[in-house]
Amino acid sequence: MPFSDADLAAVGLTLRLAGLTTLLLLLAGTPLAWWLARTRSPLKGAVGAIVALPLVLPPTVIGFYLLVALGPNGPLGQLTTALGLGTLPFTFSGLVVASVLYSLPFVVQPLTNAFAAIPERLLEAAATLRAGPLDTFFHVAVPLARPGFLSAMVLGFAHTVGEFGVVLMIGGNIPGQTRVVSVQIYDHVEALEYAQAHWLAGGMLVFAFLVLLALYTINPPGRRGL
Amino acid sequence: MRQPSLLVAVLALFSAGASAETVQLAVAANFAGPVKRIVADFEQSTGHKAVVSTGATGKFYAQIVNGAPFEVLLSADDETPARLEREGRAQSGTRFTYAVGRLALWSPNAGVVDGEGAVLKTGDFRRLALANPKVAPYGQAAVETMKAQGTHERLSPRFVLGENIAQTHQFVASGNAELGFVALSQVTRDGKVAEGSAWIVPASMHAPIRQDAAVLLRGKDNPAAAAFLAFLRSDKARAVIRGFGYDLP
Known part of the structure; x- marks a missing residue:
């Protein structure tokens, strides 16, 4: 067995983190993407830019600010402490918060593109047939944006699995809590356990390739949504 | 009389330029503070330059094995330099304990x-x-x-x-x-x-944290690498090291 129990625990934790992050991002990202695709508000540019920030910021910036802001002296840390939640760094919940921020553009951008590609007249037609806005959204917009949802889910999940720098900075490397696969690989390399590092790293490579292959097969690049 | 002195001046300038080398240091994260001071003194007194990278020793090991351009390693342990020497990646006979961590x-x-x-x-x-x-x-x-x-x-x-x-x-x-x-x-x-x-923590409560330095293969022919290790043994450097709370062997 090339994988130790600690390796498998890290894999399980990573999948749990990525699954929960993707779910939360779909819930929060869908209305946000809809708004970005449809609004004429002057804030559209600014909100779009904020959503895209994690694409260009190094993980060290996000990790450092999260460590400071979520810590006991930071504004968010004081808020979570006042709410009785304690501070979030070094906890699984803290990683979820960080991952939601970090993977936000990977979910919101495909959804925004997919929503923007829906012709206005289809939505108007639904409205003339007396469909309410929610009805229109769930029965017209969502089915038409299906490729966008697929891209958003796959990219959000895969990008969270691939997270390293942010987790390293706010995770504290706790087995079963914050020691995800990428950190486990780093530990193996640091400890000169190259064989174990190879198994996990190779596994990540195969996983990433298969995920993208599946995505590009079902949903070829260039089509709406990506 | 004027011409020879000009020649001497030019030669002096030239030889100063030729002997001033740059050395690439890989330094254990815990030694980041002292090395900054030591490098400043080193550059001032020898005219050489030192470029410092700080980080985890295990990461440096992987990078050195894979061709990183480091010429001197100031390790956080004594095992890594010994291992590098065994593998022929560090110059033998250059290893010594530059600090004992507390x-x-x-x-x-x-x-x-x-x-x-x-x-x-x-x-x-x-x-x-x-x-x-x-x-x-x-x-x-x-x-x-x-x-x-x-x-x-x-x-x-x-x-x-x-x-x-x-x-x-x-x-x-x-x-x-x-x-x-x-x-x-x-x-x-x-x-x-x-x-x-x-x-x-009293030193008796744990095995001594011996931090060893060595010249790596890449630094074999760089006079600044040897000069840096020599400087690291100097009284001036030792005083800095002690001032940061390290013991010395």
Whole structure:
């Protein structure tokens, strides 16, 4: 067995983190993407830019600010402490918060593109047939944006699995809590356990390739949504 | 009479330019503070330049094996330089212990850590930061200390592990962990603990943290590499090293 129990625990934790992050991002990202695709508000540019920030910021910036802001002296840390939640760094919940921020553009951008590609007249037609806005959204917009949802889910999940720098900075490397696969690989390399590092790293490579292959097969690049 | 003196001046300029070399140093994270001071003195007194990269020793090892351009390693342990020498990646005969690390249990707040480390037995804290004992000598020493004290088992659920001692310090300094085992060098300025409260762990509680240096293969023909190690043994450098709370062999 090339994988130790600690390796498998890290894999399980990573999948749990990525699954929960993707779910939360779909819930929060869908209305946000809809708004970005449809609004004429002057804030559209600014909100779009904020959503895209994690694409260009190094993980060290996000990790450092999260460590400071979520810590006991930071504004968010004081808020979570006042709410009785304690501070979030070094906890699984803290990683979820960080991952939601970090993977936000990977979910919101495909959804925004997919929503923007829906012709206005289809939505108007639904409205003339007396469909309410929610009805229109769930029965017209969502089915038409299906490729966008697929891209958003796959990219959000895969990008969270691939997270390293942010987790390293706010995770504290706790087995079963914050020691995800990428950190486990780093530990193996640091400890000169190259064989174990190879198994996990190779596994990540195969996983990433298969995920993208599946995505590009079902949903070829260039089509709406990506 | 004028011409020869001009020639001498030009030659002097030339030879100064030719002998001033740059050396690439890979330096253990715990030695980041002292090396900055030592490099400044080194550059001033020899005219050579030194470029410093700080980080985890295990990472440096992987990078050196894979062709990183480092010429001198100031390791956090004595094992890595020995291993590099065995593998023919470090120049034999250049290895020596440049510092012996001391461990401190530290909090940035006054009155949290007592001078005997009793806080570990009785203290009411949520998180204790230490460097990952699997990869970092200071983490290993921290575990040995807690085992000697009989607190290891009780405290291990509260551990948060830094990737190296610099990150461990950051966990504590930012308040995310109330206290942690850091390198004494990180919290010492001019021979005493600069802020907060600390327990300087007696050296008898853990195996000595011998930090060895060696010239790597890439630095074999660089006079600045040898010059740096020679400078590291000088009284001036030793005074800096001691001032940061290290012991010397």
